[in-house]
Amino acid sequence: MDRRTFLAVSAVSASIGATRLDAAAPAKLPPMTAPDGIDxxxxxxxxxxxxxxxxxxxxxxxxxxxxxxxxxxxxxxxxxxxxxxxxxxxxxxxxxxxxxxxxxxxxxxxxxxxxxxxxxxxxxxxxxxxxxxxxxxxxxxxxxxxxxxxxxxxxxxxxxxxxxxxxxxxxxxxxxxxxxxxxxxxxxxxxxxxxxxxxxxxxxxxxxxxxxxLIKTEREIGLMKAASRANIAAALETTGQFRNLGTLRNIRNHFNSQVGLLGNVPGFLVLNGAIDEAYDEDIVEGTAILIDGVSSRAGYHGDYGRTVFIGEPASHMIRKVKTIGTAWDEVRNGLKPGMRFSDIRAQGQAVLRKLGSSIQVPFNPHCVGLAHTEHPEFDSDGSALDLVLQPGMIISVDCPLLESGSAGTAHLEDLVLITESGSEAIHDTGNQIIIA
CATH class of the missing domain: 3.40.350.10 (Creatinase/prolidase N-terminal domain)
Incomplete structure (x- = not known):
């Protein structure tokens, strides 16, 4: 086993364990009948x-x-x-x-x-x-x-x-x-x-x-979990094919095909900071590529962001990615009802400062459900809304590295359900560093 293979197996297999294998099968869905009705x-x-x-x-x-x-x-x-x-x-x-x-x-x-x-x-x-x-x-x-x-x-x-x-x-x-x-x-x-x-x-x-x-029923939460599980399985299977696929366009097409095989409908795949399907480029050895994969099931969306290193990571880039992961873990564990979107952003910046890091990461929250971004913009009086977290919301917090350099791009994103007392991720939050 060469060094690259060892790194790939160590970084990916140890973090996802059975997830990559188990997630390859579509999650069992509730019967596809009409919904239970709104609240x-x-x-x-x-x-x-x-x-x-x-x-x-x-x-x-x-x-x-x-x-x-x-x-x-x-x-x-x-x-x-x-x-x-x-x-x-x-x-x-x-x-x-x-x-x-x-x-x-x-x-x-x-x-x-x-x-x-x-x-x-x-x-x-x-x-x-x-x-x-x-x-x-x-x-x-x-x-x-x-x-x-x-x-x-x-x-x-x-x-x-x-x-x-x-x-x-x-x-x-x-x-x-x-x-x-x-x-x-x-x-x-x-x-x-x-x-x-x-x-x-x-x-x-x-x-x-x-x-x-905004507030999801139990059926909606079940569909979100199923959509997320298939979305992540498609993303992880695709990262394992990066070298064979070779270009952004091939990677996108492969992700979309995997999404369909697992019962989801493709939405989009941001790759290396590019979302437009018309753009293409070769993957480059030694760089990092952010992935941000979105697909839906019965209308409900999965949204998943990770960093994929092409070969052995550059030391300064992997430090930044690990810092993002540490900060996101702390922010995620602190999410609870009553927090505002602005509190989440501020908490993310506070954690970065505590870690002694000057990297730029927005920690930008958005609600996810029947759309990738479905939270309202205005309060009842017409003023701009700083949304307050409530039990039953499912949110994402976007954690991209706001840099554009030769070392590549980085991202981290998970879906989180707000509960009565705190929060819980609706999928496995491991695999923060993937090496292709």
């Missing part, structure tokens, strides 16, 4: 705090979160197709407005989350809404179980509506707006509100939706 108590409380009586949401991520449906038409690139209508009154159902046939053909198989009602638009047929359109069953053949389920979903959603505006007006029946703000998250949602409720107070509900999404 209506939390949603209603926040809507009250922000002064909103209604949210009309069209962004695919928000429609998915509030209804459990990833709209087929949105996924095909069509806008202005599906809306979630969420009243402040927690006893009112969430209404899902969409076209009938796409719902039947692309969404009814899974169905909606509990507490969500479909309001389907079939178009006009004279002065009435058209009947539901469904696929024909060939003569002499029986309907499949899937087709029977689809038809039950569609027939149970009647009555149908001639237009999205008609469905929206019906969705408002019995809803107490009481002068509160009607929120929207896209121009299409805004236009629907403006046309149907011309006298309503309107406001941007995008940030409020992010506030609601």
């Amino acid at each position: 209506r108590d939390r949603a209603s409380s926040l809507m009250e705090k922000f002064g909103f009586s209604l949210l009309v949401l069209e962004q695919p991520v928000n429609v998915y979160y509030f209804t459990g449906i990833r709209s087929g038409m949105h996924r095909l690139g069509f806008e202005n197709q599906s809306f979630a209508v969420v009243a402040k009154d927690k006893t009112a159902p969430i209404r899902f407005i969409t076209a009938q046939f796409p719902y039947y053909f692309m969404s009814a198989d899974v169905g909606l989350a509990p507490g969500v009602e479909p309001m389907l638009v079939t178009g006009p047929d004279g002065d009435e809404a058209a009947d539901a359109v469904m696929l024909a069953t060939p003569e002499g053949e029986s309907k499949t179980a899937r087709e029977q389920n689809r038809r039950r979903e569609i027939l149970g959603a009647a009555p149908y509506y001639q237009s999205t505006e008609d469905a929206f007006k019906a969705a408002l029946e019995g809803v107490d707006l009481s002068g509160g703000i009607v929120g929207y998250d896209t121009i299409h949602a805004h236009n629907l509100v403006a046309k149907s409720l011309p006298g309503a107070r309107k406001g941007n509900g995008l940030d409020l939706a992010k506030h609601i999404r």
Whole structure:
């Protein structure tokens, strides 16, 4: 065994142990049925705090979160197709407005989350809404179980509506707006509100939706753990192939293929400080390459950053990487409810000073879930938000080395769940130094 191989085995195998082997198999997922539903108590409380009586949401991520449906038409690139209508009154159902046939053909198989009602638009047929359109069953053949389920979903959603505006007006029946703000998250949602409720107070509900999404349910935490496990397994398998792959483009492509094999959807892979897939370069012996891999499962994201040394590390660079690791371990162990994002940044800098280091590392926190960065920007009074950690949040703290030199790049990043009394990583936080 040569020195390079010994270093690789010592640095990687000792830190990940069985992780690299075990993580190669996709994590067992909860059944892929509709989500359990959102926390209506939390949603209603926040809507009250922000002064909103209604949210009309069209962004695919928000429609998915509030209804459990990833709209087929949105996924095909069509806008202005599906809306979630969420009243402040927690006893009112969430209404899902969409076209009938796409719902039947692309969404009814899974169905909606509990507490969500479909309001389907079939178009006009004279002065009435058209009947539901469904696929024909060939003569002499029986309907499949899937087709029977689809038809039950569609027939149970009647009555149908001639237009999205008609469905929206019906969705408002019995809803107490009481002068509160009607929120929207896209121009299409805004236009629907403006046309149907011309006298309503309107406001941007995008940030409020992010506030609601901050606290994860047990199902969401399970999906985040599964997404993270597969994301890390793909990243570690890819680092083992760095020398064979040879270029950044090849490395990215390999990571994406591994992500798919393990049940995730590729997001991006930052390599050596470059995120654009169009950029390419050869890996260089003796340098360090940061990796920052992101992929998702059922919409929920994994996010993982590490430093990979190509061959024997330069002594000054490995000292810096070890310092980042020591500082991050201390910061991570101190995370707890009540801390603000600014406290995390300040704590990181304090630890670096205590270690006698002058390296530049931002310790920049962000919330992760249905987006790589999904925390809100503003408080209820419109002021810039210095977010306070709460139990149920999942955060990342970005720890890149802010240097650009011939020795390469470095990064460290893990996902952390905030608990009632502190925090816990949702994956193995080892492997801080990897040698290819």
